[in-house]
Amino acid sequence: MERLSLKSYVKKCILGSEIAYVICLLGGFLPLRSQRGIELHHALFETLPGFTWLTFGSFIWGAVLIAVVAWIFGAYMVWMHNSSLVNK
Numbered sequence: 085m086e087r088l089s090l091k092s093y094v095k096k097c098i099l100g101s102e103i104a105y106v107i108c109l110l111g112g113f114l115p116l117r118s119q120r121g122i123e124l125h126h127a128l129f130e131t132l133p134g135f136t137w138l139t140f141g142s143f144i145w146g147a148v149l150i151a152v153v154a155w156i157f158g159a160y161m162v163w164m165h166n167s168s169l170v171n172k
Contacts, residue, residue, distance in 0.1 A: 085169060088162045097158035098151050105150045109143070 112125045126137040132149060135142045 087166045087169060090159060090162045093162050094155050094158035097154045097161075101150050101154035102147060105147060109138070109146075112138070 109129070112122065112129070115122075117125070129135055129146070130137055132146050134149075135146050
């Protein structure tokens with residue numbers, strides 16, 4: 085097994101999480117559920133610190149927060165993988 089590249093892996097984690105973030109936000113506008121379900125969807129996003137459904141500032145803040153969390157997750161996964169490799 086080869087070592088993971090921190091830069092490449094973290095970029096992919098951030099990209100994937102940002103895509104998921106935008107898709108989930110867009111899902112809040114689809115009338116596929118009841119009014120109560122839509123309110124719950126919005127309330128779940130509002131558990132992000134400083135997020136208010138849906139203002140431009142909150143959208144940007146949520147994207148930044150998701151990117152930071154994805155960077156931490158990606159860096160941790162690379163560290164776990166690379167530190168577990170056995171060199172013989």
